[in-house]
Amino acid sequence: MSSRTNERGVTAAWRIALGSTLVFALGTMIAFLLLHEFVSREIQRRSDAWLTGEVSVLSDVAERTPRGALYDRIVDEVAQLATKEIPAGISSVSDPTQAVFFMETDANDSLKLWVGPSDSAVFTRIITRNRFKPEIPINVAIAGHENPYRVVQFVANDGNVIYLGMSERNDHQVLVRMRGYFLMIFVAIVLLGFAITFVSSRQLLRRVQRVTETAAQIDQDNLQSRVPAIDGNDEVAQLTATMNRMLDRISRTVEQLHSMSDALAHDLRSPITAVRGRLEQALMADEPGRIKEPIAAAVEELDQLANLLTTSLDVAEARAGALRMHRTRLGLNQLVHSIVELYEPSLHERAISVRLQCEEGIEIEADAGLFHRMLANILNNAMRHLPPGSTVSLTLRRDDGMMWMTVEDNGPGFPPEVCARLFEKHVKGRSSTGHGLGLAFLHAVTVAHGGTIEGRNRTSGGTQLILRFPC
């Protein structure tokens, strides 16, 4: 498994590196070609400008200067100019006349004057074959010379024709050197770019791969593995953090599911056993009159069982933060009065009195069904645990944007063994006959409504519950 993901990571890195390098190389190449074109044009433009400028000066000089004196001056001029034009050290040719020539012919194309490389006959023959436009340089290839010459023609007034030519060897050398440099740099950059992209994308993919490997390790039995935390705040670090958070949530949910099903089994088995017992009793009864009683008891127990199931699931869901609610605006005053009115006769029968102190006009956004059951629960508790002669008092007041509900009694108080864990499921006093869900349910509903609940024994005796809801 691991080696396969490893291979996949390398190929992905290879692909990413190759792709980006190709694009980069292509782009650089295009940029260089444009640059090359521009440079070669510029070099030619410069030498053309030199040639045309020089040829007009020379022809001017040729027209005005007597023959004997002209020769020396031209040689001197040409040699000097050519030396200036050709940067020293580029070429091994030390003789500048190898690079530049001056030629004068008469109207019949016979050579009258020559300054330049020794094979003047070849030059004369080839050059005079070409058609020139005045003062526009053209390329002329000369047999025996590697590089063509750039030649410009000037026709003097006396019919003589002056040619000035310059070898393109230097220009060529510049371009060749430029191409050479570029190629070296190009190869170096592309290789370096490829290496950097490959390494960095492989590092990146390795981190992604760790996430994948962690995810792959997770199965039904193992929800504990986590991706090693990564410093920084880049996308992969975020992916890692998100993945770990998701795993936390999943494992929490699974844990809750386990504890919920355990709790449910715990809550349901004993009542089911009781119902079963009753029904068996009915089946065993000989007289028809004795069948009804156990069946009636079984039905009542089934009702309680359904009720228990509902409460147990509500508590479990509320603990998981997933209790479904349907909130409406509830007038608490009326609600508390009518529930107290419902319970009052039963409490009275047990000689428990209720004191209700309720501020007018308190409203709260709450799930009516859950709130009804919560209040019924409080009074059920009172009925179950308070000895005759006790008083339970319910106080409702609004303070500081909160609704405070205080439930106090003067009974025996919470048994000491449960005091620290009042609101946990299945925590109940030794003498309690309940399922230990009552206070857990209160807690669940309160928390689900964004409230808080506290419970303690009053110093003067009896219990005190303080519930606080935002309203």
Place this chain on the structure above:
Amino acid sequence: MRVLVVEDDAANREFLRRSLAESGYEPVMAATAREAKLAAETTPCDCGIVDLMLPDGDGIGLIRDLKESGFSAPILILSAKRSVDERVLGLRTGGDDYLTKPYAIAELMARLENLVRRAESIPAEQRTVLRVQDLTLDLLRREARRGEQVLELTTREFSLLEFLCRNAGRMVTRSMILDKVWGMRIDPETNVVDVHIYRLRNKMERHGEQPMLKTIRGMGYVLKDK
């Protein structure tokens, strides 16, 4: 009176079929949403009972489809969920009702009858005087009499007696009483309703009158009408 029953659980379906037939209804049974749509097309019904969890879809979806195809009868929704979701509450305001499982068959029958009565607008609710045997309730004056004897009832006791009178001869469960008289859907683990009934009964039979209010152990109460 035909009732379309959509319930996928075979045991529950058979139980509903028998109970409805015994109460004089003519049940039309369907186990799936598809069967229900087919049945509704061929047989016009006066009322429907629809379970929310069906093997081929959601009961709410089925109800919507039925209503769209012209099924105008009221529907009683059966839900196994603990909390009734908002869509069901929405249907309730639209004239339908719901009942959570497990339910007492008496409660189902009572709710069904209520739905039908409401749909046919039988003016049972319009009466201002209710009479059951020698018991008379004047709803306008909020006065109850047993024979000539005026009963001294609290407001709530009067509402409770009114509810029992409206369902005279039928069994009412504790949760029905809590829902209709106190407006709460709770299941008190203790005998809170019993004590109210006990007090009411005492007041009704204070002068040695015939017992009218019978307790059926494990189920609820009946106000005998004969």
